[in-house]
Amino acid sequence: MDTLAVKWSAMDRLLGHSGPFAGSDFVTDDDDSVKQFIRYECRVLVVGAGALGCEMLKSLAMCGFSQLHVVDVDTIDLSNLNRQFLFREPDMGQSKAEVAARALQRRVPSCRVQAHHVDLTTLTPEFYRQFHVVVAGLDSIEARRWLNATLVSLVQCEHDAETPDPSTVIPMVDGGTEGLAGQARVILPRLSACFECTLSLFPMEARAFPLCTLASTPRLPEHCIEYASAVLWPQSERGRDAPLDVHDPGQVQWVYERAVERAEAFGIGGVTYALTLGVLRGVVPAVASTNAMIGSACALEVLKLATHLARPLNDWMAYNGAHGVYVYPFANERRPDCAVCGRPAPLRLRLPRSATLNDLLEVVAAHAELRARRPSIVSDSRPLYMATPPALQEATRVNLPKRLADQLQLPSRAADRLEYLLSLTDPSMPLGRQLLVVLEEADAAQPATDDTVEREA
Amino acid sequence: MLKLAALKKKKEAGGGTERAGGDGTTASADGVSVANASNALAAASRLRLQRDITELDVSDRVSVQFPDANDLTRFVVAVRPPEGHYRGGWFRFAFEVPPTYPHAPPRVRCLTRVFHPNIDEQGNVCLNILREEWKPVLSLNSILYGLQHLFLEPNAEDGLNREAAQLLMSHPNEFRARVTQWMRREAATGASSSRGR
Missing domain, CATH: 3.10.290.20 (Ubiquitin-like 2 activating enzyme e1b. Chain:  B, domain 3)
Structure with missing residues (x-):
């Protein structure tokens, strides 16, 4: 049996009969129309081709999704290879999106993958509008906020200007991992809690200093380190051409030295090399199994949304692998005054x-x-x-x-x-x-x- | 194609309180909520302008000056084309942003006298996105890019300054000479010959 037939026989088992968790309008796929939809029509955008992105792309392709797009502005680094399994050593320095698309197509020839080696924020609303679902494996809150706001803005309302037109709702499935912990989430823009609704649940980053404080009134050793990396580095000879590489010991040393000079000028103590490293990169090891869990959970949500074979996650799940295998779902609520999807009050x-x-x-x-x-x-x-x-x-x-x-x-x-x-x-x-x-x-x-x-x- | 309609129905059946609230607001289109709506609109418009201004793509080829730093709605953009007929000149444009921005485009006038098919003697600028093709999704940066493009590729087919347009089509060399002559004169006399606002 070829891989395609194996794949579809598994899918037949899922789609061939209903079950207690099936969505209310699930119909058994007797005429193969659902499989046809997955195979030929359902356009899925994978945002981020890092560790999570590789997992998501692989799982989606193996489910039979064959109209995939992938966006990533990053290039492949040696340190990626242990977990970003679509990449090999000769691929180093090349676009993650492009290499991932090629690797996936080699392994799953029936799958069409289009790569976009660009910053996601440079893509137009029209680009995003073409997809049935967007699945994100991003590494920053900022990028998620941007993507969320874009998808919310694409929802059109019916003439009462209140009721969203469901045909314009593009679900966002968002995954995230940190060490042994991970989370997956389904956002139905304007129907369920959006990313911005629950932004305050995230812990503050250690580096949340306004640049003007860094520039005019530093008080903490962290201020000096941040000033050296965010202000002095871009002005330096090497920094003009490339952003700071926090994995380059020479560059970290440079930041450390500038931070010490600045700290001395302002009479601030406590700038050490270790603190510099800590401020520059919140060092959390990446764990391949966490990415596999969360990537699969996200791909499964895409499959549920596309086929209704089960009700989608409502609306968030946490995974913690540090103490056994612990999974906990939670239903976030919309904020009526959400700055993105509600009516924001001052x-x-x-x-x-x-x-x-x-x-x-x-x-x-x-x-x-x-x-x-x-x-x-x-x-x-x-x-x-x-x-x-x-x-x-x-x-x-x-x-x-x-x-x-x-x-x-x-x-x-x-x-x-x-x-x-x-x-x-x-x-x-x-x-x-x-x-x-x-x-x-x-x-x-x-x-x-x-x-x-x-x-x- | 996603079966979101079912989700929505379920939400309604579940007696979503937030929906009831939303409907209530629409139903009571009284004076208060209209006033609130227009305030909200003005606030959204100001936020949008503020954001667009912070994102202005300034470089060694484009500078932005605010004659009155207390007024974000009036500013002057100077463009320096890196190549083409207009290479090396600084061309200044006065921007005036209406309270209805981004639903209406900013008003843009050229302050520098220039021999250009799409800019006339009075400083009117013929750029599609400043008029008929303006859309709220465009930003101030879109106009900055549009203006830069105007100097790289003057459009002779849609001439505002007829003489310049015809000369560009019929005698490109003569056109180039006239452009240079005007630029020299402008550089020599400086701001004094520039149009006031």
Whole structure:
């Protein structure tokens, strides 16, 4: 029996009869129409061709999905080869997407794979619109936020402008792994919780410092290291041509030395080589079995969505391999005021009355729902601080140490506090956000930390 | 093709409270919610402009200046073509962004006097995405790219400055000489001969 027949006989077993977990409109595939759909029509986009992407591509192809596209901007590195099994040593330096597509097509000749060796954010909404489902194995929160917002924006509503037209909903299946832990998730844009709805569930990264703090008022050794890598490296001779390679000991050493110089200039102690490494790459080993588990879970969700042979995951599952094999599903809820898929209300931030613009920027960088590290803040249409373009950055940088209360006029006044409506944008935020900044008497307000920042009820 | 319709039905059957809330808002199209909607729209428009401005693709060939750093809706973009007839010149454009952005495009006028088939003596610019082909998915950067393209490949078939368009088609060498002559004159007299705003 050839591989195709083997593959389809397994699929026949799944699709040939109903079961307790089948979706409500599942019909047994007596006329092969479901298999035809998988084989010839269902277009699946795999975003990311790293460890998870390889697993996903393999599993999807083995399920019979034959209209695959894969996007990845990265190239193959020696350290990838132990787990990114579609790549071999001679492929080093080549595009992950292209090599993965070729390798998959060699192994599963019936499968058509188109490679896109580009940054996912450079692809147009029209590109994304052509797919039935998008499955993502990405390595950053930023990329997921972008993809999620794009898929949400593709949903068209019926004439009441409220009810999503289900034929325009492109499900996003998202996988992620870290060491022995992993998660998979199904997002039905505008029908179920989107990525942005639950953004605050992610722990803050250690590197969430606004660039202006790094540049003007460093206080921690981490600030100095981050400044050396994010600001000094791109200006250096080697950094002009290539981003910092955190796996190159020479480059890490360079960052370490610059960070020490800066720390000395500002009288900050504690910059060590080990801390530099820790800040530059949150070293977590990649585990092949975790990727296999999560990649398969994601591929299975795609299969469920395409065939309805079982109800899709509602809507998130965690896998933890550190203590046995532990799997836990959880149903996230939509946020009515989600900044991407809901009707966002201004986010309320409480600060002491003496707070400066710089204080506000630190709060928005550390805020779990914002995570804005290169924020630009505008009051009405008057910019308070613009991270770019350079002309505006220069013009507004002088505002950083000034008190907010002195820079803003005509607040709406409540008894003992001043309120200002500001708008925030940041490269990591798909749409930007309105902020309602409340300045309170010093004794009424705690220092501006995360727990004093609350959402409007 | 995905059987999402079934999911949606199930959601409705499950008595989704959020749907009920959504329907309530649509039904009560009273003055308050209309005002809220238009405020929300203005806020969305401002956020979009703010975001587009932070993403402006400035380089050694494109600079952006804000005459009043307190006003994001008016700025001047200068373009320096790296090749072609207009190589080496700086061409300045005044941008004025309406409150209805991105549903309406910004108004763009050329401040530098230039002999160009698609830019007239008054500084009007003929670029499709500034008028009929503008779409909200386009951004300020789209216009920046469009303007740069205009200097690399002037379009003689859709001439705004008829004389320049005809000369480009019939006598390319003479056209080139005229362009250079105008650029020299502009460089010599500098900003004084440039149009005010």
